[in-house]
Amino acid sequence: MKYPVEKPESEWKAQLGPERYKILREKGTEFPHSGQYNLHFENGTYCCGACGEPLFESNAKFDAHCGWPSFDESIPGKVEYVNDRSHGMMRTEILCANCGSHLGHVFDDGPTNTGQRYCVNSLSIDFTKKNP
Numbered sequence: 447m448k449y450p451v452e453k454p455e456s457e458w459k460a461q462l463g464p465e466r467y468k469i470l471r472e473k474g475t476e477f478p479h480s481g482q483y484n485l486h487f488e489n490g491t492y493c494c495g496a497c498g499e500p501l502f503e504s505n506a507k508f509d510a511h512c513g514w515p516s517f518d519e520s521i522p523g524k525v526e527y528v529n530d531r532s533h534g535m536m537r538t539e540i541l542c543a544n545c546g547s548h549l550g551h552v553f554d555d556g557p558t559n560t561g562q563r564y565c566v567n568s569l570s571i572d573f574t575k576k577n578p
Contacts, residue, residue, distance in 0.1 A: 447526075451497045451545040462496060469569040470496045470547040473532075473539070478513025481568025485509065490575040492517075492566075499524060499544035501571065502564070510556070510563055515571070517564040518556050525564075527552065540564060 459467045468474040483492070492502040492515070501524045502517045510516035523543060530539040530551065540549045549570045556563035 447546060449542075449544060449546045451499075453545075458496065466495055466569050469567045473548040474567075475550075476514075476567045476569050481514060483515040483566075483568040483571060483573060484513060486515070486573065488573070488575055490573055492571045492573055494542040494545060494547055494549070495570050495572050496547040497542060497545040498572070499542055500574075501525060501542065501549070502566070504576075508556075508558065510565070512563075512565060514550065515566045515568055516556075517566065518558040518560040518562050520564060525549070525552075540566070 455471060458471050462470060469476060487507060490504050491500045493500050500521055502520055506517040506519045508516055508518060526541040526543045528539045528541060530537045537551045540552050541547060542549060550566040553563045553565060554561055
């Protein structure tokens, strides 16, 4: 797949550092309850940790008690959905549509009216606070 932002993996690795590179570019997962955005509820926008593209608004965030930041919807057109059959499961992986970086997975078990739970690694995102 071609993305608007593409870089050699060596450049991603230098830019992101080892922890973020493992999550964003090698499809890793951080330990539950370890991420800085798990219980973070300020007003603002969550952006891709690799390219800075806005992905989720804070009003879509909720506490799913799963150990990772959870959202019930993404900003339209900002997330790509890929079937993931790894680890003996059938899941839907979510990627940044701007650079193809791994964010996490989306599940159809969300408690809000969307029925969605975007389960995102904190290391996959950055937060930009909105001024009141």
